[in-house]
Amino acid sequence: MTEICADFIVISPYIWVKNACIDFNTEIKRIEIVRDGLDKSKDASTKIVTHGLASTHTHLGLYPIRSTTVLGLNLDDWVSMYAWPWEKFLREHPEASFLTSIKAMKELVSGGVTAFADMHINETLVAEAVKLVGLRADLSVAIMDKGLYTDYEEALDENLELIRISSSNPLIRARLGPCTPRLLKPKDFKNIVDIARVKGIGIHTHLAEVEEDLLWLRKEWGMGLREFINYTGLASVDALIAHSIWISQAIDLIRHAQSIWVAHTPRSNIGLGDGITPITPLLRGGGRVSLGIDVAPTYNLQHDMIALQSLHYGGGRPLQPELIFSLATEGGYRALKIGNGDLVPGEPADIVVWESNDVVAESPVPEITWGNARVSEAYVGGTKVYSEGKLIKVKNLDEINGKYKEFLNLFLTRT
Numbered sequence: 001m002t003e004i005c006a007d008f009i010v011i012s013p014y015i016w017v018k019n020a021c022i023d024f025n026t027e028i029k030r031i032e033i034v035r036d037g038l039d040k041s042k043d044a045s046t047k048i049v050t051h052g053l054a055s056t057h058t059h060l061g062l063y064p065i066r067s068t069t070v071l072g073l074n075l076d077d078w079v080s081m082y083a084w085p086w087e088k089f090l091r092e093h094p095e096a097s098f099l100t101s102i103k104a105m106k107e108l109v110s111g112g113v114t115a116f117a118d119m120h121i122n123e124t125l126v127a128e129a130v131k132l133v134g135l136r137a138d139l140s141v142a143i144m145d146k147g148l149y150t151d152y153e154e155a156l157d158e159n160l161e162l163i164r165i166s167s168s169n170p171l172i173r174a175r176l177g178p179c180t181p182r183l184l185k186p187k188d189f190k191n192i193v194d195i196a197r198v199k200g201i202g203i204h205t206h207l208a209e210v211e212e213d214l215l216w217l218r219k220e221w222g223m224g225l226r227e228f229i230n231y232t233g234l235a236s237v238d239a240l241i242a243h244s245i246w247i248s249q250a251i252d253l254i255r256h257a258q259s260i261w262v263a264h265t266p267r268s269n270i271g272l273g274d275g276i277t278p279i280t281p282l283l284r285g286g287g288r289v290s291l292g293i294d295v296a297p298t299y300n301l302q303h304d305m306i307a308l309q310s311l312h313y314g315g316g317r318p319l320q321p322e323l324i325f326s327l328a329t330e331g332g333y334r335a336l337k338i339g340n341g342d343l344v345p346g347e348p349a350d351i352v353v354w355e356s357n358d359v360v361a362e363s364p365v366p367e368i369t370w371g372n373a374r375v376s377e378a379y380v381g382g383t384k385v386y387s388e389g390k391l392i393k394v395k396n397l398d399e400i401n402g403k404y405k406e407f408l409n410l411f412l413t414r415t
């Protein structure tokens with residue numbers, strides 16, 4: 001049993017206790033208030049314990065090109081100038097996905113993320129990296145017709161193999177990842193959804209990220225977004241839907257679908273000028289919203305929480321930090337089906353210890369959501385995976401960093 005005592009323990013977004021200790025093994029066992037106060041020096045930092053955060057839409061393999069998302073390009077130009085060349089290189093050098101994933105996960109956990117959903121190529125190597133680092137992951141292959149694969153069947157087979165090998169690891173789950181409607185025929189997208197339904201697994205996709213997605217559906221297939229969702233059966237399976245920005249014609253369908261979780265990715269959308277996900281109308285109508293990093297200049301979810309509060313300030317009351325924190329914890333963990341995302345007995349012990357150098361006057365939650373507090377330790381399933389800037393289980397990080405740089409140099413000097 002591990003015990004951590006802290007100035008604040010945030011049990012759930014709106015409930016926290018002062019001067020308390022939390023006991024856990026693989027699960028949370030109990031939280032007890034220390035009646036006489038904690039024994040600590042006056043100049044010690046303020047310690048805050050929270051549930052771990054979740055990023056429900058990431059591409060670990062794109063970590064090396066993360067800064068290019070804020071160069072002022074739109075999505076399609078960014079994809080053709082930066083994403084495709086790097087992804088083709090990754091396809092030729094799969095080990096680079098393994099190394100890149102470790103670098104990306106180090107930054108994820110340094111920002112409090114203990115679970116994430118990743119969709120990309122070479123995901124069996126991403127799974128190896130996840131096993132090494134010890135975070136929780138929900139993995140899928142970016143299934144597309146041609147592009148990085150010969151055809152969509154090749155990508156689908158790779159995804160099915162990922163599902164097969166992931167079943168033995170309790171920290172890893174896999175689902176099918178039809179990449180986006182623009183990279184698949186609707187009948188193939190529907191086929192993938194049908195397979196997921198039969199297998200009882202989920203879907204991870206990009207949907208309505210830019211207006212061009214809707215124009216494509218209309219021009220190529222004569223469909224609106226609502227028709228596409230109904231035709232493919234997307235609302236009838238567990239679905240992580242990244243972005244969901246241009247959804248006005250289908251917003252009621254999305255918010256009433258009990259199994260759809262929107263992955264809102266504020267900084268990626270800001271950087272590429274995609275638009276703004278209507279999270280307030282979604283949430284008011286009972287929709288399910290979580291937070292994701294996607295590709296952004298840092299892989300730190302605290303920065304997305306800051307962007308979230310900055311982005312959604314118009315038309316009424318600003319978002320409360322507790323709501324933002326709930327999207328990053330309860331929203332993310334429920335979307336990934338790993339408990340409820342709260343620090344209550346029986347939940348998996350995914351725990352983050354934060355330190356703030358300032359006095360916390362009222363709620364400790366803004367210390368997390370506005371980035372004042374930094375992560376000192378992180379636990380996944382009760383195992384310490386991160387402490388003071390270091391990945392505990394990764395013993396050869398220098399070697400990994402060296403190989404990572406070699407691959408980047410190879411990419412930059414390719415002809």
Ligand SMILES: [Zn+2]
Binds near residue numbers: 057058206295
């Ligand atoms: Zn994405």
